[in-house]
Amino acid sequence: MRKIILIFLILGLVFATAFAAANVKNDTKTKIILLISEQNIEGPQRAWWASEVDLSTTEAKLATKLIEAGFEVMEPSNLTKVIRQDRAFRMLDLSESKSVKLGNLARATYVVLGKAIASSGGNVPQSTMRSCFANVTAKLIRVKDGKVVAYLEAAGNSAHMDVITGGREALTHAGEELAGKVINALNKEGGK
Numbered sequence: 521m522r523k524i525i526l527i528f529l530i531l532g533l534v535f536a537t538a539f540a541a542a543n544v545k546n547d548t549k550t551k552i553i554l555l556i557s558e559q560n561i562e563g564p565q566r567a568w569w570a571s572e573v574d575l576s577t578t579e580a581k582l583a584t585k586l587i588e589a590g591f592e593v594m595e596p597s598n599l600t601k602v603i604r605q606d607r608a609f610r611m612l613d614l615s616e617s618k619s620v621k622l623g624n625l626a627r628a629t630y631v632v633l634g635k636a637i638a639s640s641g642g643n644v645p646q647s648t649m650r651s652c653f654a655n656v657t658a659k660l661i662r663v664k665d666g667k668v669v670a671y672l673e674a675a676g677n678s679a680h681m682d683v684i685t686g687g688r689e690a691l692t693h694a695g696e697e698l699a700g701k702v703i704n705a706l707n708k709e710g711g712k
Contacts, residue, residue, distance in 0.1 A: 549592045550706065551628045553599065554579040555619050556658060557612055558636040561687035568596045569603055569622075570612045577688050578636040578656055581695030582702065589703050594628055602626050616661060616668070623663035632702060634658025634672075636694060638687030649679045652686030654694040660705050670705035674698035 557567040558576035568575055575583060575596065583593040602625045603609040609622055616633065623631045634657050641651035653675065660670040676693025680686030 549590075550630065551592045551594055551626075552586060552706075553594045553619075553623055553626060553628045553631045554582060555614055555622075555631060556582070556634045556636055556656065558638075558691065560638045560691065561640050561652065561683045563684070563687075565612060567612050569599070569614070570610050576636065577691040578654075578695035578698065581692050582632070582699045585696065585699030585703065591703075591706065594626055599626055616659070616666065620661060620663055620666040623661070628663050630669075630706065631661045631663060632658050633661060634698075636691055638691050640683045640687065644679050647679075649681050650683050650686060652678045652680060652683060652690045654687065654690035656691075656694045656698050658698060658702070660702060662709070669709055670701070672698060672701045672705070674701060 554575065555567070555569060556576060556579050557565055558578055559565040566576060568579070586593050599622070602622065608618055611618070614633065619631045619633045636654060636656040638652060638654040641653060643650055654677070656674045658672045659668045660672065661667070662669050674694045674697035676690040676695070676697060678686045678689035678693065680689060
């Protein structure tokens with residue numbers, strides 16, 4: 521009888537240890553805050569932290585790709601309490617130091633700080649469609665020491681009859697290109 525109780529105690533201890541290890545592994549997942557202000561064609565510059573709107577088109581595509589790659593993207597809704605505590609976080613153009621401070625308060629591992637701008641070009645020959653272009657510049661910043669670990673650029677284009685929709689498509693393409701570059705930089709850092 522004692523052997524059976526001892527075996528159950530050992531099995532219980534093994535399962536408890538495995539469960540605790542799994543929880544520790546989940547807690548050490550790389551957490552990323554996306555802070556990319558965006559301006560579409562003929563529209564104002566927007567940023568979720570300054571006006572409490574959703575993620576921008578670029579951030580949404582970047583977040584999707586980061587999540588697919590196994591990273592944790594911190595949602596704006598989870599950061600609103602931190603942002604409300606310090607009015608300096610409500611500025612459209614956050615400095616590196618403010619973004620690092622926000623990252624520390626939110627317990628993030630990295631911050632992606634940048635700008636995305638879409639513009640329109642001329643008409644596509646033999647068509648009523650317009651050429652649309654998007655450019656994104658960003659920095660990948662490690663929160664614990666505030667070091668910029670990568671400077672990144674991405675571009676996208678589209679042709680559409682409506683320039684606003686075309687701009688959004690171009691921003692989506694630029695966000696997808698940026699995602700690949702961010703993921704590569706994170707993997708070089710050993711970021712998962």
